[in-house]
Amino acid sequence: MLVTVFLLSLLIPIFAESVEQLENQKTNSQQNIQNNQSIINEKTKQIDQIEKQILEIDTNIKNLDSEINTLNNQITTLESQIQTTQKELEEAVKKEQEQNELLNERIRIQYMYGVEGYSEALFSEEDFTTQIENSQILTDIFKADNELLDQLQANKQAIEEKEKQLEAQKVELGKKKSELDSTKSDQQTSKAQKEKILNNNKTLINEAKKQIAQEEKAIAAANETIKKISQSSEQKAINDQQNKVAQVQEKVVAYSTEVAQINKEIVDTYSSSTDEKIGSYVREVQALAASLDEKKSDLEAIAQKTAKAETAVEAVENSSEIENISRAADQNVSDVKTIKSELKELDLAQKKEEARRAAENAEKQRNQSIQEGQEAVKKEAEEAKRQAEEEAKKAEEEARRAEEEAKKAQEEAEKNNQASSNPTWDRDYVSATGWRWPLDGIFDITSVFGYRIHPIFGTGSGHEGIDIGASMGTPIHACDGGTVILAGENGGYGNCVIVQQYSGHQVYYGHQSEIAVYEGQTIARGDVIGYVGSTGWSTGPHLHLGVLAGGEFTDPFYFFPELDY
Secondary structure, three states, X not given: XXXXXXXXXXXXXXXXXXXXXXXHHXXXXXHHHHHHXXXXXXXXXXXXXXXXXXXXXXXXXXXXXXXXXXXXXXXXXXXXXHHHHHHHHHHHHHHHHHHHHHHHHHHHHHHHHHHHHHHHHHOOOOXXXXXXXXXXXXXXXXXXXXXXXXXXXXXHHHHHHHHHXXXXXXXXXXXXXXXXXXXXXXXXXXXXXXXXXXXXXXXXXXXXXXXXXXXXXXXXXXXXXXXXXXXXXXXXXXXXXXXXXXXXXXXXXXXXXHHHHHHHHHHHHHOOOOOHHHHHHHHHHHHHHHHHHHHHHHHHHHHHHHHOOOOHHHHHOOHHHHHHHHHHHHHHHHHHHHHHHHHHHHHHHHHHHHHHHHXXXXXXXXXXXXXXXXXXXXXXXXXXXXXXHHHHHHHHHHHHHHHHHHHXXXXXXXXXXXXXXXXXXXXXXXXXXOOEOOOOOOOOEEEOOEXXXXXXXXXXXXXXXXXXXXXXXXXXXXXXXXXXXXXXXXXHHOEEEEEEEOOOOEEEEEEEEEEOOOOOOEEOOOOEEEEEEOOOOOXXXXXXXXXXXXXXXXXXXXXXXXXXX
């Protein structure tokens, strides 16, 4: 049976990290790269959006500047109009003042000279017609003065109203300009904030790119270290496989020699027999001997190929064939020994039958002698009977011994058959070493201890335990009593329980779906410590069972010698 022992820790310098730790580092670095790339993608999208928003803000600011300029022009125009209106108002006021002064002057003269004097001045003419004309003129003058004054006041009011309207328009435009200025200020503030965010995002992108570069360097360094470790590991795996092939080859050669000797004995003993059943046994033994010779030739070819292997993958690619040859050789030897016992039992049965017939013949002769009265014949018959009885006893003893040998051969054959297939132990099986099997009645070994191709990463690595396939939620029992020193997540092991046994061994129970114990808890052999799952680095529900002895992982099957995998 092929068992490749591969202790990875012996191949790594004392300060170097294990392959599992390096793979963890690579996984973390790859995750960091993904996270940083996500940050870059997210920030790049934000930058695009912000730059678009800044562009829109710039456009808005330009539009606001255009509107503000338009308002400024309108305000300037209004101010010019207001100045013109003010001048017009000043001119109207001046004219009103002049008219008032003129009117006041006339009134002053009237008061100065009195009404009579003023009338006298008007009516001093001797001609009455002229006096009438002068009186009309005076009336017209006062009327004209009043009309002019009214017009001047009306113009003044119109100009004042116009000025108020212009001032109101100016105030309104000023409000709009203030609103636009405020909006522009808000836009400029928003632009400054977005530019700040933009710069921060660009800084984060640069930092993320630097981190990605660092993580890629870390991955490259881890790959280089793993490569060096794998090279050393592969050479040891090649050597182990070559040694295993040599062991199986040596066993098959010994089997071939043993079977050839048995074949020679059977042929020498039964070659002259005409019994068809014996003949079939002889032919079957010859066929088994020939089959072993073929297996010996096949192993020689595999040994030559393994000796030339340059990689562990090449060295172990014939593992299944070697395993099949080893099991078939065990079965062939068992079959040959069974046939030898059956032949011996058949031969003894024939001899027993011959002795029985001889005894019957002797009895007939004795009876005949008695009837004829021949005493000599009687004695001879009795002697023949005695001899026949002795031969019958011998035949029976030999048959009993043959039966015992056949039974032993059958037991040995069954033992060999059991060694080449999964056992059917009791549910609570406890090995001769005192260790309890962790899964009741389940012996589906999906990965043995030693070198293998990692099912997830696809690289050659050392498997520091065995994997037992089982249904999700199957109870896991403690192999022996001790103290729980870890009950939780443990890297590639997923949900893991580590028990420090009283025997001094640390036992790992990995990939659990649920943990049933706590750190520091004292447990006994057979206690349920958790349930089968597929957490951590796992491709399906199973239990990873690892045993740490003296600081190094060892094959758990060492503690279950009855199970030959």
